[in-house]
Amino acid sequence: MAGIVQFENVGLRYGTGSETLSDLSFSLAVGGFYFLTGPSGAGKTSLLKMLYLAQRPSRGAIRLFGEDVVLAQRARLPGFRRRIGVVFQDFRLIPHLSAFDNVALPLRVAGVDERDLVTPVREMLAWVGLADRATARPATLSGGEQQRVAIARAVIGRPEILVADEPTGNVDPEMAARLLHLFDALNTLGTTIVVATHDIHLLSRVAKAEMLRIEKGRLVDPTGALRYPPRPDFSRDGVRP
Numbered sequence: 187m188a189g190i191v192q193f194e195n196v197g198l199r200y201g202t203g204s205e206t207l208s209d210l211s212f213s214l215a216v217g218g219f220y221f222l223t224g225p226s227g228a229g230k231t232s233l234l235k236m237l238y239l240a241q242r243p244s245r246g247a248i249r250l251f252g253e254d255v256v257l258a259q260r261a262r263l264p265g266f267r268r269r270i271g272v273v274f275q276d277f278r279l280i281p282h283l284s285a286f287d288n289v290a291l292p293l294r295v296a297g298v299d300e301r302d303l304v305t306p307v308r309e310m311l312a313w314v315g316l317a318d319r320a321t322a323r324p325a326t327l328s329g330g331e332q333q334r335v336a337i338a339r340a341v342i343g344r345p346e347i348l349v350a351d352e353p354t355g356n357v358d359p360e361m362a363a364r365l366l367h368l369f370d371a372l373n374t375l376g377t378t379i380v381v382a383t384h385d386i387h388l389l390s391r392v393a394k395a396e397m398l399r400i401e402k403g404r405l406v407d408p409t410g411a412l413r414y415p416p417r418p419d420f421s422r423d424g425v426r427p
């Protein structure tokens with residue numbers, strides 16, 4: 187079955203320098219849970235940006251939901267983006283809006299009636315432990331609280347893909363475990379999850395997760411499990427390549 191995300195020979199060059207990312211070829215399954223790891227500066231955020239359509243690749247093909255998003259007309263990109271929830275490394279909350287209104291934003295953009303959004307937004311704020319901070323503006327929240335608002339905003343619209351860049355960077359281990367539980371619950375409902383992280387404790391907490399590792403702009407894939415197109419299955423006659 188085709189993946190919900192497919193990168194084929196993707197390269198990314200900022201400006202005129204050498205490529206930041208090279209020869210990325212992989213496929214992510216619908217409903218999969220993936221951790222993206224690698225040293226600082228390896229290119230994790232850059233890969234995620236291409237995935238959530240904030241950055242065009244310099245070469246190669248990217249297919250999301252079965253459609254070529256590099257060749258897609260610009261006018262169609264917002265439609266694809268609405269199907270992807272993003273937790274940015276720097277949160278990107280709207281400063282003049284309360285926590286409630288930041289979380290409600292994707293539902294309002296999608297045209298959800300005001301009467302229908304109050305309960306889901308309150309429930310989501312409670313989920314991330316911020317039920318009593320609904321009226322607070324981002325500047326009055328701690329870094330960890332802002333991060334949780336950002337996560338609530340990313341998942342409120344039940345995206346098909348959730349992309350999170352270091353989502354537990356500013357929270358204590360107990361909150362990190364709760365957030366991971368939230369991602370896991372979403373994943374169980376069918377959302378494909380891609381989490382970039384340095385946190386090795388996080389990696390061991392989700393047994394079903396697969397690892398994507400980037401080093402110096404290239405995907406390191408020792409098992410070959412993520413290679414695109416998939417390897418032929420030799421298991422029936424027991425012959426390994």
Ligand SMILES: Nc1ncnc2c1ncn2[C@@H]1O[C@H](COP(=O)(O)OP(=O)(O)OP(=O)(O)O)[C@@H](O)[C@H]1O
Nearest residue numbers: 200201206224225226227228229230231232233384
């Ligand atoms: N907009 C940009 N213009 C030019 N170079 C950039 C840009 N964004 C990132 N880079 C460079 O691309 C390389 C990869 O950066 P990226 O942020 O993708 O790495 P990362 O693996 O996410 O790092 P970290 O774990 O520290 O967040 C770095 O050398 C960085 O300086």
